Amino acid sequence: MAATAAKAAPRKTAGKSAPKPSAKNASGTSAKSASGANAKSPVSNGALKFSKDEELRAYRDMLLIRRFEEKAGQLYGMGLIGGFCHLYIGQEAVVTGMQMALEQGDQVITGYRDHGHMLACEMDPKGVMAELTGRRGGYSKGKGGSMHMFSVEKQFYGGHGIVGAQVSLGTGLAFANRYRKNGKVSLAYFGDGASNQGQVYESFNMAKLWKLPVVYVIENNKYGMGTSLERASSTTNLSHRGASFDIPGEQVDGMDVRAVKAAADRAVKHAREGNGPYILEMITYRYRGHSMSDPAKYRSKEEVQKMRETHDPIEMVRKRIVDGKLASEDDLKGVDKEVRDIVNAAAEFATNDPEPDPSELWTDILR
Amino acid sequence: MPIEVLMPALSPTMEAGKLAKWLKKEGDSVKSGDVIAEIETDKATMEVEAVDEGTLGKILIDEGAEDVKVNTPIALILGEGEDSSALKNGGSGPAPKAEEPPAKAEVEAKSGDKSPAKVESAAANPPQPMAQPEPDVPEGTEMVTQTVREALRDAMAEEMRKDDTVFLMGEEVAEYQGAYKVSQGLLDEFGKERVIDTPITEHGFAGVGVGAALAGLKPIVEFMTFNFAMQAIDHIINSAAKTLYMSGGQMGCSIVFRGANGAAARVAAQHSQDYASWYSNVPGLTVIAPYTAADAKGLLKSAIRDGNTVVFLENEILYGQSFPVPKLDDYVVPIGKARIARPGKDVTLVAWSIGMTYALKAAEKLAEDGIEAEVIDLRTIRPMDTETIIESVKKTGRIVTIEEGWAQSGVGAEISARVTEQAFDWLDAPVTRVSGKDVPMPYAANLEKLALPSVDEVVQAAKAVCYR
Numbered sequence: 001m002a003a004t005a006a007k008a009a010p011r012k013t014a015g016k017s018a019p020k021p022s023a024k025n026a027s028g029t030s031a032k033s034a035s036g037a038n039a040k041s042p043v044s045n046g047a048l049k050f051s052k053d054e055e056l057r058a059y060r061d062m063l064l065i066r067r068f069e070e071k072a073g074q075l076y077g078m079g080l081i082g083g084f085c086h087l088y089i090g091q092e093a094v095v096t097g098m099q100m101a102l103e104q105g106d107q108v109i110t111g112y113r114d115h116g117h118m119l120a121c122e123m124d125p126k127g128v129m130a131e132l133t134g135r136r137g138g139y140s141k142g143k144g145g146s147m148h149m150f151s152v153e154k155q156f157y158g159g160h161g162i163v164g165a166q167v168s169l170g171t172g173l174a175f176a177n178r179y180r181k182n183g184k185v186s187l188a189y190f191g192d193g194a195s196n197q198g199q200v201y202e203s204f205n206m207a208k209l210w211k212l213p214v215v216y217v218i219e220n221n222k223y224g225m226g227t228s229l230e231r232a233s234s235t236t237n238l239s240h241r242g243a244s245f246d247i248p249g250e251q252v253d254g255m256d257v258r259a260v261k262a263a264a265d266r267a268v269k270h271a272r273e274g275n276g277p278y279i280l281e282m283i284t285y286r287y288r289g290h291s292m293s294d295p296a297k298y299r300s301k302e303e304v305q306k307m308r309e310t311h312d313p314i315e316m317v318r319k320r321i322v323d324g325k326l327a328s329e330d331d332l333k334g335v336d337k338e339v340r341d342i343v344n345a346a347a348e349f350a351t352n353d354p355e356p357d358p359s360e361l362w363t364d365i366l367r
Numbered sequence: 368m369p370i371e372v373l374m375p376a377l378s379p380t381m382e383a384g385k386l387a388k389w390l391k392k393e394g395d396s397v398k399s400g401d402v403i404a405e406i407e408t409d410k411a412t413m414e415v416e417a418v419d420e421g422t423l424g425k426i427l428i429d430e431g432a433e434d435v436k437v438n439t440p441i442a443l444i445l446g447e448g449e450d451s452s453a454l455k456n457g458g459s460g461p462a463p464k465a466e467e468p469p470a471k472a473e474v475e476a477k478s479g480d481k482s483p484a485k486v487e488s489a490a491a492n493p494p495q496p497m498a499q500p501e502p503d504v505p506e507g508t509e510m511v512t513q514t515v516r517e518a519l520r521d522a523m524a525e526e527m528r529k530d531d532t533v534f535l536m537g538e539e540v541a542e543y544q545g546a547y548k549v550s551q552g553l554l555d556e557f558g559k560e561r562v563i564d565t566p567i568t569e570h571g572f573a574g575v576g577v578g579a580a581l582a583g584l585k586p587i588v589e590f591m592t593f594n595f596a597m598q599a600i601d602h603i604i605n606s607a608a609k610t611l612y613m614s615g616g617q618m619g620c621s622i623v624f625r626g627a628n629g630a631a632a633r634v635a636a637q638h639s640q641d642y643a644s645w646y647s648n649v650p651g652l653t654v655i656a657p658y659t660a661a662d663a664k665g666l667l668k669s670a671i672r673d674g675n676t677v678v679f680l681e682n683e684i685l686y687g688q689s690f691p692v693p694k695l696d697d698y699v700v701p702i703g704k705a706r707i708a709r710p711g712k713d714v715t716l717v718a719w720s721i722g723m724t725y726a727l728k729a730a731e732k733l734a735e736d737g738i739e740a741e742v743i744d745l746r747t748i749r750p751m752d753t754e755t756i757i758e759s760v761k762k763t764g765r766i767v768t769i770e771e772g773w774a775q776s777g778v779g780a781e782i783s784a785r786v787t788e789q790a791f792d793w794l795d796a797p798v799t800r801v802s803g804k805d806v807p808m809p810y811a812a813n814l815e816k817l818a819l820p821s822v823d824e825v826v827q828a829a830k831a832v833c834y835r
Contacts, residue, residue, distance in 0.1 A: 107582070141615030148613035157581050157618070162605050168571050169606055172578015179534065179560065179584060202571025209566070364616035365650050366675045 048258035052326045054100065058257045059317045060335050061099075062092035065116040066314055067343045068125055072115065072132055076292045080351060081132045084161075085146050088116035090287040093313035094219055095120040097260025098187060098280075101268045105182070109157040109170040110189035112147040113219075113286075117189065121156040123149075125342055129350035137353040141360055164197030166190060167216065171203040174214035174277075185213045185271045193224025195238050201245075207277040208245040215267045216242070218281045219254065225290040226298040239281035247277050254282030255311040285311070369443040370419050374406065374428070376437045377413050379633040380684055384408045385433045386441060395423045397444060404441065409514070409687070411548065421446045504698075510691035518660035518692055519549050519625075519681065522667035523587060525697070527557055530585065533671055536563040536576060537589030537626070546591045547627060547686055573599030573624070577606045580622040585671060590626035593642045593680065599624075600645075607676040608651030623670045625679035628656070629721060629771050630819060632684065636807035641772030643719070646678040647749040647781070653702060654748040656680040658723040660690035662746055665700030673702060680748075682721045705752035707759070711741035714829045715759040717782055718769040719745040722820070725801070726769050729825035738833055748778055756782060757790045764795035765832040769825055774802040796832035801825050 050058065069087040076085050088095075091113075099108075099120040110117045118128050123139065131138025131149050139149040147161040157173060160166040170188025177184040194200065195218055207214050218238045222229055229236050239249035248270070252263040260282065267278035285307045289296040296304075321327050327335075377384065388405040391397055397417040404415040424445040428435055435441065445451070513521070527533045534557075539546045541554040541564040554562040565572040569590065576588040590596040596603065603624055611619040630639040646654045653675050657663040663681070670677040692698070708723065709730050718726040723744050730740040741759050745752065760766050766786055768779030779800035786798050804818045 109578075139615065140613055140617070143615050144613040150610070150614040150618045152618055157578075158610070158614075160606070162601055165574060165601065165606050168574020168602065169578035169581065171571075172575040172580070173582050174578075175575050176579040176582035176584050179579065199570045199574055202566075202568040203574065205566060205568065206571060206575055364612045364614075366653070367611060367616070367619050 048256070048262055050258050050261070050320075054261070055317055055321050055324075055326055056335070058093075058096050058100070058261075059314065059321060059332070060339065061096045061120060062257065062314045062317065063335065063339045064125070064342065065089075065092045065096070065119050067339050068119060068129070068346065069115060071343045071347050072129065073288070073292070075129075075133065075347060075350070081146070082134065083145055084112065085132065085292045086113040086290065087288045087292075088113055088286070090307070090313075091219060091221060091254070091282075091284045092116060093257040093260050094217065094254045094282045094284055095189075096313075097257040098215075098217060098264045100257075100261045101264035102185070102187070105155060105184045106268075107155045107157055107170075107173045107177075107184065107186040108189070109166045109173060109186065110159070111163060111166050111191060111194060112159075112161050113191070114147065114149065114159045118149060118151070118154075118156055118159070121151065121154045123151050123154050123156060125346040126349040129346040130353050133350040133353075134355060135350060135353035136356045136360070137349060141364075142356040143360065143364065164190060164194040164199050167194065167197070167200045168203045170216075171207050171212060171214055171277075174207065174212035174271075175210070177213050178210065183272060185215060185268050187215050187217055189217045189219055191224060192218065192220040192222065192229050192238060193227075193232065195220075195241060196224075196233060200241075204242050204245045204247055204277065208242075208247050211274060211276040213271040213274070214277045215264070215271050216247075216277060216279045218279065219284055220281055221284050221286045223286075223290065223298065226294065226296075228298070237281070239279055242277070242279045247279055249279030249281060251281045251283060254284035255313045255316070257313055257317060369424055369445050369449060370421065371440040372403070372415065372417070372442040372444060374435050374437050374439045374441050375413070375415060377406070377408055377411055380631050381408060381437060383434045383436045386428045386430060386435050387412065389426060389430050391423045393423055393426055397421060397423055406435075409516075409548065415441075417444065419444055419446070421449070424449070424451060504693045504695070509694040511694050512689050513660045513664075513692045514687055514689050515657075515660045515663045515681070516547065516549050516551075516686040518664035518690075519667055520551055520553065522664045523550070523671070524553060524556060526668055526671040527553070527561060530671075531561075532583065533585045533587065534561040534563065535587045535589060536565055536572060538565055538567055538591050540564060540589050545589075547683060549681075549686065550589070569595050569598040570602065573602040574606060576622055576624075577602050577620060580607070580620045581610065581618060585621045585623075587623045587625060587671060590624065592631075592638060592683070593626055593628040594638050594640055596624065596626070596642070603646075603676070603678065604649050604652070608649050611675070612651060619674060620676050621674045623667070623673075623677045623679050625667070625670075626681060627683040627686070628680035629682055630684075630803075630808055630815075633810060633812065633815060634808075635810040639808035641770065641803065642678075643680055643748050643770065644772055644777045644781070646680075647751075647778060648776075649749075651676060652749060653677045654680065655702065655746065656682075656720040656748055657746055658685065658708075658718075658720055658744050660688070661692045661698070662700055662706070662744070664692055665698050666702065666746065668697075668699045669702050672699075677702075680720060685721055700746070703747045703750040703752055705746055705755040706744045707741065707755070708744045709740065709742040711739035711763070713739045713741075713763055714765040714767065714833055715741050715743060715756070715763045716767050716769060716825065716829065717743045717745055717756055717779075719748065719778075720771075722769040722771060725820050725822050725825050728822045729769075729829060732822065732826050733829055736830075736835070738829060738835070740829060745778075751781070751785070753785050753789065756786065760786055760790045761793045764793055765829075766794075767799045767801060767825060767828045767832060769801045769820060771803045771819055773805055774800050775805065777802055796834065799828045799832050801828050 069089045075081045095116045127139045134142040149159040173186035239251045242249050253259040270278045384406045387407045391403045398420045401417045402414040421444040425443045428441040540550040541562045544551045576586040607620040629641040655666050657666050716726040726742045733740045768782050783798040801820045801824045
């Protein structure tokens with residue numbers, strides 16, 4: 001198991017005490033667009049209001065992911081992380097907002113761009129980073145790597161390297177919840193690229209047929225590796241992809257953590273109350289290439305730069321906190337320092353922790 | 368000339384059935400499409416329709432007759448202008464008695480092939496295994512005769528009674544009672560929450576099953592046949608078999624994928640592949656291929672409890688075959704242990720699943736020529752009980768492997784490598800493989816027979832390694 005690390009900020013309060021955002025799209029069976037005409041623009045919807053605690057939590061959690069991923073990028077450059085490494089930078093608001101809508105025991109599963117999801121599930125950054133560097137203190141004892149990490153304790157079910165597989169698996173998690181009648185909901189994250197896989201639709205069908213408590217979160221970052229959504233998909237509104245199965249869906253501004261949280265509340269409620277699956281298409285953006293070896297020549301520097309300057313999920317929260325005087329610059333600097341310390345400690349651990357014992361080659365094949 | 372109505376086959380592998388009911392009586396007029404009778408096997412009922420117009424002149428097989436062979440005339444229809452005097456010219460005499468118990472009787476699978484078929488293979492007349500099902504069975508244990516199909520059903524039912532995290536999902540497993548009737552009665556006993564009909568969506572429901580297993584349930588996922596599991600193989604291997612390792616032992620996948628594997632009869636290339644060697648290539652998988660009903664029961668129970676990802680390869684032709692099964696409250700067979708089905712000293716024959724039918728028959732023939740073959744039923748392909756094979760080879764100095772799958776990279780090839788590595792000095796002849804021919808399975812009856820191994824090929828191979 002991963003080493004125990006300093007637990008970060010208090011966060012058990014989230015999701016419960018916060019004022020409920022308007023639930024204008026809570027029901028209905030036809031797919032529709034949640035945030036109006038253009039989900040790509042930052043939403044300045046007055047209804048989307050976060051409490052001070054929520055703003056601060058969102059800021060800290062997103063910042064942790066950002067700094068962690070930047071550090072991972074650095075370690076990759078130093079040769080400490082091998083193989084594939086897919087960074088989540090730019091998409092932090094999606095997992096952070098979704099997680100704020102969950103209860104203890106709800107499950108999360110995703111694809112290969114999974115570091116952010118693990119941190120959002122409160123997995124130990126040291127254990128995650130040590131897995132990236134292939135060390136014995138990693139979540140998988142160094143045997144899984146970037147794309148294959150799990151935590152039974154935190155209800156994180158991976159970390160899957162086969163594009164689309166997590167959609168069927170996440171549907172199976174929901175199946176288990178319904179089988180046990182435990183009232184839990186599973187979140188199955190996948191990208192715009194995976195949204196064209198056949199098993200996604202096989203899963204949609206079964207999930208609706210059996211009314212399984214699953215929320216499908218499509219992280220549409222506009223590119224499946226180097227191919228833009230427009231070049232890969234005959235229809236580009238992915239929130240409509242459940243229409244054939246009568247699964248409601250909505251497009252969400254995935255750069256605004258408040259919009260994500262509001263949509264997540266609706267979707268999770270829908271699923272938890274026994275109405276079956278729900279689709280959320282998160283319009284988001286990754287700043288980096290698909291993986292570390294991707295120079296991202298398929299899009300312009302200006303496109304990325306514009307996104308960073310005007311839609312950055314963390315900057316938007318920070319601005320609200322400062323403008324609304326929810327915290328002082330010094331307070332925020334304190335958060336920045338705390339996050340940097342956590343990330344540095346994780347990197348330190350991941351650099352110095354020994355590699356797995358050679359005998360580990362032969363363990364964990366069968367139990 | 369009166370028209371003969373023949374006993375139809377419900378499926379490519381059906382050889383006989385019961386004439387359950389006559390819906391018309393002698394003298395009734397019938398027209399094309401009228402239902403005249405109902406026939407049934409142990410797993411399905413089907414209506415017999417008249418294909419000609421006329422009068423039902425004579426019923427040749429009485430209602431309730433069992434074991435009526437496929438293609439036996441069951442009635443005569445008189446055409447226009449014919450009267451009962453014409454019956455003298457047609458098929459007559461007493462209803463032919465079934466000579467032997469039916470070897471197998473299946474409904475059509477997805478292929479929908481209902482054409483009558485004659486199967487002439489070793490499997491059609493199964494030799495009875497000589498040895499006890501399991502040496503560990505206490506002396507004096509009562510044995511009951513069960514088909515493989517019944518034994519599999521009982522194994523699932525017993526484990527489901529014991530552990531409510533065990534459930535069955537697959538195509539037609541619930542209301543239809545199983546495409547091959549393996550899950551007969553389970554829906555009634557356990558309800559639709561635990562016996563779940565899936566849509567025809569192998570990739571998807573395999574993934575759903577694996578997801579449920581990751582969450583701690585113990586699914587039994589039935590593939591109607593393993594041919595369709597090719598659509599799902601990514602989940603079997605990438606999502607199920609590798610997860611325990613990829614999670615550093617933290618998250619395992621307790622799941623059984625089971626269903627008919629290999630050639631049935633006359634269903635051609637896409638429905639006739641043996642996947643034993645494919646799955647046996649993968650660390651993290653346990654691969655089981657039983658022959659007897661006792662092993663089917665005991666090994667399936669072990670598989671469900673095992674806690675790992677198990678691929679359980681059944682065989683359609685064996686489903687209807689009967690074997691003695693120990694009558695015990697909890698009969699389990701250990702995974703990874705071969706069984707010596709017939710002891711011998713001159714040559715080792717290694718087989719599993721339906722391959723055992725060739726091996727045992729060949730051993731009988733070889734005995735007539737004074738060659739005592741030792742027949743090993745491998746039962747588990749992975750982990751392979753190499754020790755039992757090696758010990759046998761040290762005694763006999765000769766080995767022939769038998770499988771219906773292809774030779775290249777086959778299970779026989781693996782056994783050959785292990786024997787060569789571990790018992791080279793004891794070998795008196797090259798390790799020899801009898802396998803399915805290196806072609807896609809043909810449809811034509813004669814070609815299909817040629818494509819499969821035969822008892823004669825096993826006998827010849829055994830004699831060759833004995834230099835006789």
